[in-house]
Amino acid sequence: MSTNKSEEAIKEKILNAAKKNPKGISDKDIKAAVPELSSGELVAAINSLLQQGCFDLFNQCGSLIYRLKAQTSKTAVKGADNEEKVVYNLIEEAGNKGIWIRDIRVRSNLANTQLTKVLKSLESKKVIKAVKCVNASKKKVYMLYNLEPDRSISGGAWYQDQDFESEFVDILNRQCLRFLQQRADKIKNNVRGPIVGRTQSYATGAEVHKYITDLGISNVTLDVEDVVTILNTLVYDGKAESSVYPDGSKVFRAIESLLPPPGLVQVPCGVCPLIHKCYSKGLITPQDCTYMNEWLE
Known part of the structure; x- marks a missing residue:
C-alpha cells in the first residue's frame, strides 16, 4: 500500500512540474523536480505516465521532451454546461492554429454576451487561452491551454x-x-x-x-x-x-x-x-x- 502511495506521489510531482511548463519538460527537469528518484524509478514513473496517456513525447535537438496532453484539460469541462462543451470542442478542433471568436460565434450560434461569458469561464479554469497573432496585432485566436501556438501565430x-x-x-x-x-x-x-x-x-x-x-x-x-x-x-x-x-x-x-x-x-x-x-x-x-x-x- 505504501509503495503504491509513493508511486502516486512521484507521478503527482512530475505532473505538477509539467503543468508549470506547458512547452514540455525534459528528463533533467524531472530529476530537478523529484531529486530523490533513482534512474530506474524515473524511467518507471515516466513509462507509467506515458501508458496512461498523460504526455505527448517529442524529440527536440536530440533530447526527449514530455508535454502534458491537452486532453487532460477535459476534466475541467466535465461538469460544465452544454454551451461550454460546444465552445471547448470547437477550440479543440482548431488545434495549435487557434480559432477566431467570430468563427466560434458563427459555429456555436451563441450571442456575443453569452459567448464572452463562456470564454471567460474556460479561461479562468485554464482550459483555453487567447493568443495574439504576430501578423495581425489586433487579432486574437483561442486554443487549448497546453498547446504551443503554431509558428504562423507566434512568429516562432x-x-x-x-x-x-x-x-x-x-x-x-x-x-x-x-x-x-x-x-x-x-x-x-x-x-x-x-x-x-x-x-x-x-x-x-x-x-x-x-x-x-x-x-x-x-x-x-x-x-x-x-x-x-x-x-x-x-x-x-x-x-x-x-x-x-x-x-x-x-x-x-x-x-x-x-x-x-x-x-x-x-x-x-x-x-x-x-x-x-x-x-x-x-x-x-x-x-x-x-x-x-x-x-x-
Missing part, C-alpha cells in the same frame, strides 16, 4: 510577446555568417583544386545549427528550421548562396558580395512568417506591405 523564435526580436536575429545572422566564412577560409587553398574546395565550403543547416547551439547564445531552443531561416536571410542579403545536393538537402556557403546588401534582416521580411505569401502576391517593396507598415509604427 523571432518574436517575444508579439514583438520582433531584431537584435537577436542580427546576432544569429552574424554568427551564422561567421561560421560560413570560417568554413570557406579553412579550405580556400584546397590542394585538391578549386572545384573540390568550393564543394567542401558548403554547410548544411544541421552543421550551422550545431555551431549555434554550442555557442550557447540563444535563450530559446532553436531547431534546424530556425537556423535555415536565418541562413536564407544571408542569401537574401547577398552574403551567401545556397545549393541543393543530389539527396535533396539544402546547403549554404559564404560569398563575396559585389553590391551592398539590401539589409532584409534589419526589417522583419527576412524572418516574416508571411514572406512566401508576400512574394506570391508580388508585394516586393516595403511600402506595399501592410505588415511592414505595422512593424515600422
Whole structure:
C-alpha cells in the first residue's frame, strides 16, 4: 500500500512540474523536480505516465521532451454546461492554429454576451487561452491551454510577446555568417583544386545549427528550421548562396558580395512568417506591405 502511495506521489510531482511548463519538460527537469528518484524509478514513473496517456513525447535537438496532453484539460469541462462543451470542442478542433471568436460565434450560434461569458469561464479554469497573432496585432485566436501556438501565430523564435526580436536575429545572422566564412577560409587553398574546395565550403543547416547551439547564445531552443531561416536571410542579403545536393538537402556557403546588401534582416521580411505569401502576391517593396507598415509604427 505504501509503495503504491509513493508511486502516486512521484507521478503527482512530475505532473505538477509539467503543468508549470506547458512547452514540455525534459528528463533533467524531472530529476530537478523529484531529486530523490533513482534512474530506474524515473524511467518507471515516466513509462507509467506515458501508458496512461498523460504526455505527448517529442524529440527536440536530440533530447526527449514530455508535454502534458491537452486532453487532460477535459476534466475541467466535465461538469460544465452544454454551451461550454460546444465552445471547448470547437477550440479543440482548431488545434495549435487557434480559432477566431467570430468563427466560434458563427459555429456555436451563441450571442456575443453569452459567448464572452463562456470564454471567460474556460479561461479562468485554464482550459483555453487567447493568443495574439504576430501578423495581425489586433487579432486574437483561442486554443487549448497546453498547446504551443503554431509558428504562423507566434512568429516562432523571432518574436517575444508579439514583438520582433531584431537584435537577436542580427546576432544569429552574424554568427551564422561567421561560421560560413570560417568554413570557406579553412579550405580556400584546397590542394585538391578549386572545384573540390568550393564543394567542401558548403554547410548544411544541421552543421550551422550545431555551431549555434554550442555557442550557447540563444535563450530559446532553436531547431534546424530556425537556423535555415536565418541562413536564407544571408542569401537574401547577398552574403551567401545556397545549393541543393543530389539527396535533396539544402546547403549554404559564404560569398563575396559585389553590391551592398539590401539589409532584409534589419526589417522583419527576412524572418516574416508571411514572406512566401508576400512574394506570391508580388508585394516586393516595403511600402506595399501592410505588415511592414505595422512593424515600422
